[in-house]
Amino acid sequence: xxxxxxxxxxxxxxxxxxxxxxxxxxxxxxxxxxxxxxxxxxxxxxxxxxxxxxxxxxxxxxxxxxxxxxxxxxxxxxxxxxxxxxxxxxxxxxxxxxxxxxxxxxxxxxxxxxxxxxxxxxxxxxxxxxxxxxxxxxxxxxxxxxxxxxxxxxxxxxxxxxxxxxxxxxxxxxxxxxxxxxxxxxxxxxxxxxxxxxxxxxxxxxxxxxxxxxxxxxxxxxxxxxxxxxxxxxxxxxxxxxxxxxxxxxxxxxxxxxxxxxxxxxxxxxxxxxxxxxxxxxxxxxxxxxxxxxxxxxxxxxxxxxxxxxxxxxxxxxxxxxxxxxxxxxxxxxxxxxxxxxxxxxxxxxxxxxxxxxxxxxxxxxxxxxxxxxxxxxxxxxxxxxxxxxxxxxxxxxxxxxxxxxxxxxxxxxxxxxxxxxxxxxxxxxxxxxxxxxxxxxxxxxxxxxxx
Amino acid sequence: xxxxxxxxxxxxxxxxxxxxxxxxxxxxxxxxxxxxxxxxxxxxxxxxxxxxxxxxxxxxxxxxxxxxxxxxxxxxxxxxxxxxxxxxxxxxxxxxxxxxxxxxxxxxxxxxxxxxxxxxxxxxxxxxxxxxxxxxxxxxxxxxxxxxxxxxxxxxxxxxxxxxxxxxxxxxxxxxxxxxxxxxxxxxxxxxxxxxxxxxxxxxxxxxxxxxxxxxxxxxxxxxxxxxxxxxxxxxxxxxxxxxxxxxxxxxxxxxxxxxxxxxxxxxxxxxxxxxxxxxxxxxxxxxxxxxxxxxxxxxxxxxxxxxxxxxxxxxxxxxxxxxxxxxxxxxxxxxxxxxxxxxxxxxxxxxxxxxxxxxxxxxxxxxxxxxxxxxxxxxxxxxxxxxxxxxxxxxxxxxxxxxxxxxxxxxxxxxxxxxxxxxxxxxxxxxxxxxxxxxxxxxxxxxxxxxxxxxxxxxxxxxxxxxxxxxxxxxxxxxxx
Numbered sequence: 058x059x060x061x062x063x064x065x066x067x068x069x070x071x072x073x074x075x076x077x078x079x080x081x082x083x084x085x086x087x088x089x090x091x092x093x094x095x096x097x098x099x100x101x102x103x104x105x106x107x108x109x110x111x112x113x114x115x116x117x118x119x120x121x122x123x124x125x126x127x128x129x130x131x132x133x134x135x136x137x138x139x140x141x142x143x144x145x146x147x148x149x150x151x152x153x154x155x156x157x158x159x160x161x162x163x164x165x166x167x168x169x170x171x172x173x174x175x176x177x178x179x180x181x182x183x184x185x186x187x188x189x190x191x192x193x194x195x196x197x198x199x200x201x202x203x204x205x206x207x208x209x210x211x212x213x214x215x216x217x218x219x220x221x222x223x224x225x226x227x228x229x230x231x232x233x234x235x236x237x238x239x240x241x242x243x244x245x246x247x248x249x250x251x252x253x254x255x256x257x258x259x260x261x262x263x264x265x266x267x268x269x270x271x272x273x274x275x276x277x278x279x280x281x282x283x284x285x286x287x288x289x290x291x292x293x294x295x296x297x298x299x300x301x302x303x304x305x306x307x308x309x310x311x312x313x314x315x316x317x318x319x320x321x322x323x324x325x326x327x328x329x330x331x332x333x334x335x336x337x338x339x340x341x342x343x344x345x346x347x348x349x350x351x352x353x354x355x356x357x358x359x360x361x362x363x364x365x366x367x368x369x370x371x372x373x374x375x376x377x378x379x380x381x382x383x384x385x386x387x388x389x390x391x392x393x394x395x396x397x398x399x400x401x402x403x404x405x406x407x408x409x410x411x412x413x414x415x416x417x418x419x420x421x422x423x424x425x426x427x428x429x430x431x432x433x434x435x436x437x438x439x440x441x442x443x444x445x446x447x448x449x450x451x452x453x454x455x456x457x458x459x460x461x462x463x464x465x466x467x468x469x470x471x472x473x474x475x476x477x478x479x480x481x482x483x484x485x486x487x488x489x490x491x492x493x494x495x496x497x498x499x500x501x502x503x504x505x506x507x508x509x
Numbered sequence: 510x511x512x513x514x515x516x517x518x519x520x521x522x523x524x525x526x527x528x529x530x531x532x533x534x535x536x537x538x539x540x541x542x543x544x545x546x547x548x549x550x551x552x553x554x555x556x557x558x559x560x561x562x563x564x565x566x567x568x569x570x571x572x573x574x575x576x577x578x579x580x581x582x583x584x585x586x587x588x589x590x591x592x593x594x595x596x597x598x599x600x601x602x603x604x605x606x607x608x609x610x611x612x613x614x615x616x617x618x619x620x621x622x623x624x625x626x627x628x629x630x631x632x633x634x635x636x637x638x639x640x641x642x643x644x645x646x647x648x649x650x651x652x653x654x655x656x657x658x659x660x661x662x663x664x665x666x667x668x669x670x671x672x673x674x675x676x677x678x679x680x681x682x683x684x685x686x687x688x689x690x691x692x693x694x695x696x697x698x699x700x701x702x703x704x705x706x707x708x709x710x711x712x713x714x715x716x717x718x719x720x721x722x723x724x725x726x727x728x729x730x731x732x733x734x735x736x737x738x739x740x741x742x743x744x745x746x747x748x749x750x751x752x753x754x755x756x757x758x759x760x761x762x763x764x765x766x767x768x769x770x771x772x773x774x775x776x777x778x779x780x781x782x783x784x785x786x787x788x789x790x791x792x793x794x795x796x797x798x799x800x801x802x803x804x805x806x807x808x809x810x811x812x813x814x815x816x817x818x819x820x821x822x823x824x825x826x827x828x829x830x831x832x833x834x835x836x837x838x839x840x841x842x843x844x845x846x847x848x849x850x851x852x853x854x855x856x857x858x859x860x861x862x863x864x865x866x867x868x869x870x871x872x873x874x875x876x877x878x879x880x881x882x883x884x885x886x887x888x889x890x891x892x893x894x895x896x897x898x899x900x901x902x903x904x905x906x907x908x909x910x911x912x913x914x915x916x917x918x919x920x921x922x923x924x925x926x927x928x929x930x931x932x933x934x935x936x937x938x939x940x941x942x943x944x945x946x947x948x949x950x951x952x953x954x955x956x957x958x959x960x961x962x963x964x965x966x967x968x969x970x971x972x973x974x975x976x977x978x979x980x981x982x983x984x985x986x987x988x989x990x991x
Binding site for chain 1: 576
């Protein structure tokens, strides 16, 4: 099954909208092609050549002065199943009827059509196998065991509703990652881009091997408060929690957000700028949201001042009466979500950030970060894949695992520097951020992990 | 369906594969969430697809696509793609994949249930949720009142080139309530019967009634409010009595994941990490105290991963992971069992759906009950903290250093329950922690808890399983300042 074209997607979506007897109907058709090779020291361990189609039908029914809204989805091409899905959406919506006022679905809108990178869609398994073979060979030469993933993913998405909104776009993502592990150390690197042609696979392999080599035989270190430079991957693991926990209009309205009562205040140091921007070349995404609204470039922090949140149609009253285009597929029990965060780059190289630290730590990655408390964004997690002491502005001895527990709100107030190189990276849970390295005045480490 | 699976297998063998399996799956799910007075989520999902896995020249290839009934051409095409993929990847393997020998599974398994949640009218499912949300109300401090219902049905036809032919119908249903209070500058969520969307059990809608959501709603609401002004935990070492709805997640993170054989052999390193419980330590590693008996069981009555076979046709089974405190076994698939030199797989190869290749997944794992009565255990503890409900969890890549935050703590003073403590956070080392376990409550307190969103693999996929436990005591556990 190749990717659905614009015409195929619209034809299916329009057909289902036309069939629906609901007062309002919205249909989303998404087709996906995903090809990946996962590998470890033995070579490829898991791989897949797979595709899917996902059809979501959102309906609103009116009855006895009330309105009910529901969504039903089908990952199948069976016509009978799609009709059953429409029927179930209607049944669910009937059950949901309540004396509520719902904002009508959005009408026609102009949204620029995004494109998938042709090279990512066409990328062959032979090329993935070659990259894996290179990772294995170089790791063997360097004395480390590799593990990682090479994936190319492409998708098209169309949304049609009964008020005349019709939007379409395509997207792609290519990534190569490697963890190089030795008896006492490891190194990690990845390269992510919409276009597989822009990946630097050889560079990622060498960076991971270099970090694994220079983090050999780490020394234990006492927990406590340290000045730190976080590499982009470590920074992304923290910053994603701004999105998960607080940059949503719903969290602000329900006062669970760290921004509750603080919008407009200088919550972070002057050096911190943050936007959500689906058109940013370093973290591009879908140009319309789960309701077909165009994604707005949204300034969230400017010179450390928290300027606001992202919204959907239901929470537009919190963003000047206009949805910012950050809805998840509706109806949803989750609020709007920024999905293309970009930190404003500074002017310092990573080496310059490190050079400013008299005594501290450089951390490449934070693992299994989770949130303890939402209002101050108290997070915990552990360091991995390389951490070093910084002594007199230079990287010194590697250190072994530490667990931090600290408030992200607190540490961003003492942000002392921002790197100049934006890197697109994610963490254990969903999402990616384009961020440079960050220099923090302090981060509290609460326990040390122990060797087995 | 079986014919489509066999069509794929025949095509794969004809193209030179040495082993082929195929899964045809129809998956249905439904979620209802009442948030305050509004039905904030009413969604359903249906999937129908085919997965084909082929072993060619010592490497696996996998292909998957959505299916239409009787679609033999897709079945054959997927077999061709799976074979082609295996063949392309084989040169990059340093050793050939070998599969442990297994008898071909033939038969069927169905989760027992009384009330099919998908046959029930939606209004009937919403009734208990709306009533519970109303019962969470009445106090202005509570800003979010939520009740959730979910059900998932997975019907599969599995066949392999070794002669396996198995039909399976799995069903799970669950529900839960939660109240979020905002007061005294704090935001506190309290839930029942479990955090993060409730508890899930094998079976049908009859399971929802067992949770008694309506009866527990006022207590849940009041505890959320009380916790906002409750003190935080005194930092330092305290004896810990863990309720089973939190102990189950400690089992999951520190025992379940640690004993996955692919992880222990270094093949999960690129995402979630490695494990300290390596095969060379089997039989010698003192994992816990003599009271600690941890058993894996994909046959357990009450487990979400209770089924007839795994996703490569290996029969379900029960076996010890930690016996008398020592590490004795792992959770495995045919490939990794063979790599370890084991005579057979433990049957833990599972996939989220037809779209995903099977990987080693945690099955139902339980801490065997001891003999204590809970109130006697509290009285015997003298001073300590009882922790209940999951608020937060995190564990390192070796599965050694962990940190958990409970929804609610209760001070134990002089052997009696005292005041509530907000969000007690304890941290420790897996081995020290399990070695400090000196009491486990008896069978009357034992219960299975369902997990529906365990993430693993890269690209990540989700799996479901249950963990069983009765409350247990752990000595001198380190608590952080609140």
